[in-house]
Amino acid sequence: MFQHILLPATGAPADAVVYATARAAGLGQPVHLEVLHVKRDPVAAAIGLAGSGMDGGYGVSLMIDTIEKDEVAAEAAARASFASFRAESGEATATLTVETSDEEQSLIAHGRTADLVVIGRGDGGEDVALGRMQAVLAGVGRPLLIAAAHSPRALLDTVVIAWKDTAEAARAVGAAMPFIARAGRVLVVTIGEDEAPTEPGPASAARLVATLLRHNPEVSAWHVPAGAGKTGAEALLAAATEARATLLVMGAYGHGELREMVFGGFTRSVLGGAPMPVLMMH
The missing domain is CATH 3.40.50.620 (HUPs)
Incomplete structure (x- = not known):
C-alpha cells in the first residue's frame, strides 16, 4: 500500500x-x-x-x-x-x-x-x-x-502490464503490486518482435501470471503477434485500449547512463499516446 x-x-x-x-x-x-x-x-x-x-x-x-x-x-x-x-x-x-x-x-x-x-x-x-x-x-x-489527460474514472478496473522479460519490467510489476492485488482484472500483455525467432515473452508471461494469481484470481495473459503494420508501441496501445485498460504498468526503457537516461522510441510513443495513467519504474 x-x-x-x-x-x-x-x-x-x-x-x-x-x-x-x-x-x-x-x-x-x-x-x-x-x-x-x-x-x-x-x-x-x-x-x-x-x-x-x-x-x-x-x-x-x-x-x-x-x-x-x-x-x-x-x-x-x-x-x-x-x-x-x-x-x-x-x-x-x-x-x-x-x-x-x-x-x-x-x-x-x-x-x-x-x-x-x-x-x-x-x-x-x-x-x-x-x-x-x-x-x-x-x-x-x-x-x-x-497521470492521463483526464481524471481517472476507475484506476483499478483493468490493469494492463506491458510485459517483457527484462529487469525494468520486473521492477515495474513489483512497484505496482498494491494496484495489481486489488484490481478487478489484470492482463499481462506481450508484444511479438519480428527479429526474435524464439520469443521468451509468452513463456515468462505465463510464469508471471502464475505468480500474480497468488495475489489476485483475475489474472490472464495475452500475446499480440508482431506485424500487422504496427510498431510495438502502437500494438501495445491498441491492446490496452481494446482491453479498456484503466492503468498501464511498464518498465522504462531508454539508453545512455542512468543519470542521463533518454527514453527510447517505444517509451516515448507509449507516453505520447496512452489515454490512461501509466505506472513506470526504472
Whole structure:
C-alpha cells in the first residue's frame, strides 16, 4: 500500500488531474499526500535565459520582474487548488510545501522519501514534459505514476502490464503490486518482435501470471503477434485500449547512463499516446 504519495502542484489547470490521480492511487485509504510547489529563482532564471539567448530581447531587469510576477501568480493558483483539494480529500491528509529551487531536483529529493510520485504530462510541450519525466524517473528511485489527460474514472478496473522479460519490467510489476492485488482484472500483455525467432515473452508471461494469481484470481495473459503494420508501441496501445485498460504498468526503457537516461522510441510513443495513467519504474 502506498502510504505517502508525492505530487507537484504547478498552479496550472492540469493540476486537477494530478490531484485526482493521486487520490485514486490512495485506494480509498487514509494516505498522506505531500504536495510540492517549486518556484523559480527570478534572478537565476533571468540570467539563465539571457545567457542562452532566449531572453526575447528583454533586459535582465525586466525579465526578473516578469518572472517574479509569474511565480507569484503560480504560487497563488497552487495554493488555491490545494485548498480546494483538501476540502474534498476525504480520509487522506495533505500538506503543501513551497520552496524556491530547481523543480526536477526538488521532485527527486522529496520523491526519494515517498512511496509513490504522481506527475502530470505537462503543458509546456511534449519535449519539456518528457524531459521532466526522464529526469525524475532516472533520479528518484521510486515508482512514477504519470497521470492521463483526464481524471481517472476507475484506476483499478483493468490493469494492463506491458510485459517483457527484462529487469525494468520486473521492477515495474513489483512497484505496482498494491494496484495489481486489488484490481478487478489484470492482463499481462506481450508484444511479438519480428527479429526474435524464439520469443521468451509468452513463456515468462505465463510464469508471471502464475505468480500474480497468488495475489489476485483475475489474472490472464495475452500475446499480440508482431506485424500487422504496427510498431510495438502502437500494438501495445491498441491492446490496452481494446482491453479498456484503466492503468498501464511498464518498465522504462531508454539508453545512455542512468543519470542521463533518454527514453527510447517505444517509451516515448507509449507516453505520447496512452489515454490512461501509466505506472513506470526504472
